[in-house]
Amino acid sequence: MTRPLRADAARNRRLLLAAAADEFAERGLEASIADIARRAGIGKGTVFRHFATKEDLIAAIVLDRVEVLIETGDHLLGAGDPGEALLKFLEVAAEQRQERDLSFLHGASSANTQVSQVQDRLRATIDALVDRARDHGAVRDDITGTDLFLLMCAPNYVAGYAPGAPPDLWRRYLAIIFDGLRPQGAHPLPHPAPDLLPETNV
Amino acid sequence: MTRPLRADAARNRRLLLAAAADEFAERGLEASIADIARRAGIGKGTVFRHFATKEDLIAAIVLDRVEVLIETGDHLLGAGDPGEALLKFLEVAAEQRQERDLSFLHGASSANTQVSQVQDRLRATIDALVDRARDHGAVRDDITGTDLFLLMCAPNYVAGYAPGAPPDLWRRYLAIIFDGLRPQGAHPLPHPAPDLLPETNV
DNA sequence: GCGAAAGCGGACCGGGCGGTCAACTTGGTA
DNA sequence: TACCAAGTTGACCGCCCGGTCCGCTTTCGC
Numbered sequence: 036m037t038r039p040l041r042a043d044a045a046r047n048r049r050l051l052l053a054a055a056a057d058e059f060a061e062r063g064l065e066a067s068i069a070d071i072a073r074r075a076g077i078g079k080g081t082v083f084r085h086f087a088t089k090e091d092l093i094a095a096i097v098l099d100r101v102e103v104l105i106e107t108g109d110h111l112l113g114a115g116d117p118g119e120a121l122l123k124f125l126e127v128a129a130e131q132r133q134e135r136d137l138s139f140l141h142g143a144s145s146a147n148t149q150v151s152q153v154q155d156r157l158r159a160t161i162d163a164l165v166d167r168a169r170d171h172g173a174v175r176d177d178i179t180g181t182d183l184f185l186l187m188c189a190p191n192y193v194a195g196y197a198p199g200a201p202p203d204l205w206r207r208y209l210a211i212i213f214d215g216l217r218p219q220g221a222h223p224l225p226h227p228a229p230d231l232l233p234e235t236n237v
Numbered sequence: 238m239t240r241p242l243r244a245d246a247a248r249n250r251r252l253l254l255a256a257a258a259d260e261f262a263e264r265g266l267e268a269s270i271a272d273i274a275r276r277a278g279i280g281k282g283t284v285f286r287h288f289a290t291k292e293d294l295i296a297a298i299v300l301d302r303v304e305v306l307i308e309t310g311d312h313l314l315g316a317g318d319p320g321e322a323l324l325k326f327l328e329v330a331a332e333q334r335q336e337r338d339l340s341f342l343h344g345a346s347s348a349n350t351q352v353s354q355v356q357d358r359l360r361a362t363i364d365a366l367v368d369r370a371r372d373h374g375a376v377r378d379d380i381t382g383t384d385l386f387l388l389m390c391a392p393n394y395v396a397g398y399a400p401g402a403p404p405d406l407w408r409r410y411l412a413i414i415f416d417g418l419r420p421q422g423a424h425p426l427p428h429p430a431p432d433l434l435p436e437t438n439v
Numbered sequence: 440g441c442g443a444a445a446g447c448g449g450a451c452c453g454g455g456c457g458g459t460c461a462a463c464t465t466g467g468t469a
Numbered sequence: 470t471a472c473c474a475a476g477t478t479g480a481c482c483g484c485c486c487g488g489t490c491c492g493c494t495t496t497c498g499c
Contacts, residue, residue: 038475040475040476041466041467041474041475041476042466042467043465043466043475043477044466044475047476065456067455067456067457068456068457068458069455069456069457077477077478078477078478078479080459080460080479081477081478083457083458084475084476084477088457088458089457089458142398145400178413181399182409182410182413184398185395185396185398185399185410186395186410186413188394188395189391189394189395192390192391192394193387193388193391194387196344196386196387196390197383197387197433198347198433199433200431201428201431203428204428204431206427206428207384207426207428207430208384208387208388208391210424210426210428211380211384211414211417211418211426212413212414212417213417213424214416214417214424215414215415215416215417215418216413216417217422217424219421219422220416220419220421220422221416222412222415222419224409224412224413225409226403226408226409226412227409228409229402229403229406231399231400240445242446243444243495243496243497244495244496244497245445245446245447245495245496246445246447249446249447267486269485269486269487270487270488271486271487274448279447280447280448280449281448281449281487281488282447282448282449282488282489282490283447283448285487285488285489286445286446286448289488290487291487291488
């Protein structure tokens with residue numbers, strides 16, 4: 036369908052995505068296109084040749100990151116202890132976020148259809164991980180894949196509130212939250228699990 | 238020291254703070270001063286008469302909200318079951334956040350000395366609540382007040398990721414996290430508690 | 440009721456943003 | 470090697486932002 040990119044264009048696209056991810060991680064959503072272009076060593080106009088709007092650029096970054104998580108999750112589905120697999124998945128997700136925190140980009144790009152599609156795929160993978168762990172008695176009966184999808188980002192978020200915190204403080208809060216997911220000593224939950232409509236997250 | 242505000246000025250200040258809180262809750266940090274002024278029914282110049290910068294306005298809002306939490310916490314220190322008191326405190330904090338989510342303002346104003354002072358006071362109150370709950374065996378031995386200070390906002394944050402979620406979904410995630418804080422079935426934590434230096438949070 | 444001080448408001452400013460464009464350079468192909 | 474489509478570039482545009490300023494209005498002690 037679409038002819039392959041010219042060699043220089045492909046190189047610039049890679050540079051651009053890397054620079055954008057770094058810049059967003061450092062400056063948040065309001066990182067400017069001009070700064071991103073400068074960091075990538077390309078002209079501002081080139082950015083808009085590759086991505087029509089800033090939102091499209093953000094969506095491309097999110098797409099890449101979520102794909103990685105899906106691959107990780109699918110791989111873990113076929114391996115070892117189900118409880119360990121789920122925990123390992125959460126650790127990988129947290130490590131990705133720790134390296135570069137781009138969580139705010141997910142919200143900023145959820146309107147994009149490709150992003151919402153890939154997020155649905157991620158949710159399916161997490162559902163499978165949780166189902167397997169639940170069947171194995173590694174997590175309590177009353178939690179769902181959606182719960183984990185939502186809780187996934189919490190450890191980094193919590194650790195991020197500490198100013199000069201050590202880089203792997205998230206491990207502490209992941210452990211606490213995961214203890215809350217175990218069957219031992221679980222108290223009944225006061226609110227039913229949400230069900231996010233999978234087709235469209237409006 | 239400073240003479241009291243004129244009647245109209247005091248009224249406008251109240252209108253302004255209320256409008257700003259609403260506007261920030263709806264539009265996030267990038268809510269504009271012009272919109273806030275319009276919502277309050279006052280001129281843009283008047284905003285800057287009351288608060289020299291946008292940051293000062295944000296700090297004033299945060300100050301008010303944190304004071305409320307401190308009062309709540311101090312009150313709960315003298316009442317009933319220590320474990321219930323801590324849980325109740327977290328519920329009140331989450332309700333405040335659910336009504337208007339201004340958590341992003343805390344980060345934006347932490348440079349302000351008044352804000353960091355009042356946050357230190359809040360941390361002291363939470364420390365006391367946690368110490369009492371721990372002594373009573375309501376929470377595990379290896380968590381600290383600082384842990385709770387950081388975890389406090391997590392339930393709303395997690396629930397906020399669900400698009401059309403019911404308004405009190407946070408209760409579900411607070412329950413899960415609180416189960417993770419209980420002594421029953423606790424697994425050892427892989428990372429020590431952080432200690433935020435209280436005098437300055439740089 | 441009057442005058443001075445306090446408060447008010449909106450036109451205005453400099454700057455930075457996302458996005459456009461037309462002149463220019465480059466890569467692949469016949 | 471010569472050509473042209475694809476790609477690049479930075480000056481430029483309109484917009485909106487936080488913040489200023491000064492002529493006007495309101496409050497309140499006397």
